[in-house]
Amino acid sequence: MSEQSLPADALPEYAERVLEVADLIPPGRVMTYGDVAEWLEEGGPRQVGRVMALYGGAVPWWRVVRADGVLLQGHELEALGHYRSEGTPLREAGRATEGHLPRVDMKRARWDGGERAEHHT
DNA sequence: AGCGTGACGAGTA
DNA sequence: ATACTCGCCACGC
Secondary structure (H helix, E strand, O other), X not given: OOOOXXXXXXXXXXXXXXXXXXXXXXXXXXXXXXXXXXXXXXXXXXXXXXXXXXXXXXXXXXXXXXXXXXXXXXXXXXXXXXXXXXXXXXXXXXXOOOOOOOEEOHHXXXXXXXXXXXXXX
16 A cells, blocks of 8 residues: 555654754754754755754754744743753843843854864864 | 745845 | 845645
8 A cells, every 4th residue: 555644653754864963963052954954965944944843842952043043932941041051152142132032152052063173262 | 726834044225 | 233035945725
């Protein structure tokens, strides 16, 4: 019989790949949705976002972020708690961003998924 | 089949 | 800093 739908206990292959990458991101670092898509060489940021929305609960979802470093809407405080606890570089709110939550400092926190030789500042 | 929507991204004003 | 446009692609109506 032709199986066009997936078994209930399995995730789509693409989703599994996304979650696998998310799981590889070290504490204190992040990857953007677009980064994950590029790493997989499949899909795009919106597809990665869809997977995270549906299945992200199974992995450290707070390590996959938007390219501008804005905290995930609806889970800002929870994400912030993780960032503070694992030392993720943050850009604290300044005068111009008064009333806003901090954002991830993408410059420092972005992880390219393969850099083994790193240099500090 | 068209259209709106989304845990996106880059560019422009 | 903001707002808006366009490109992207899978889903649901």
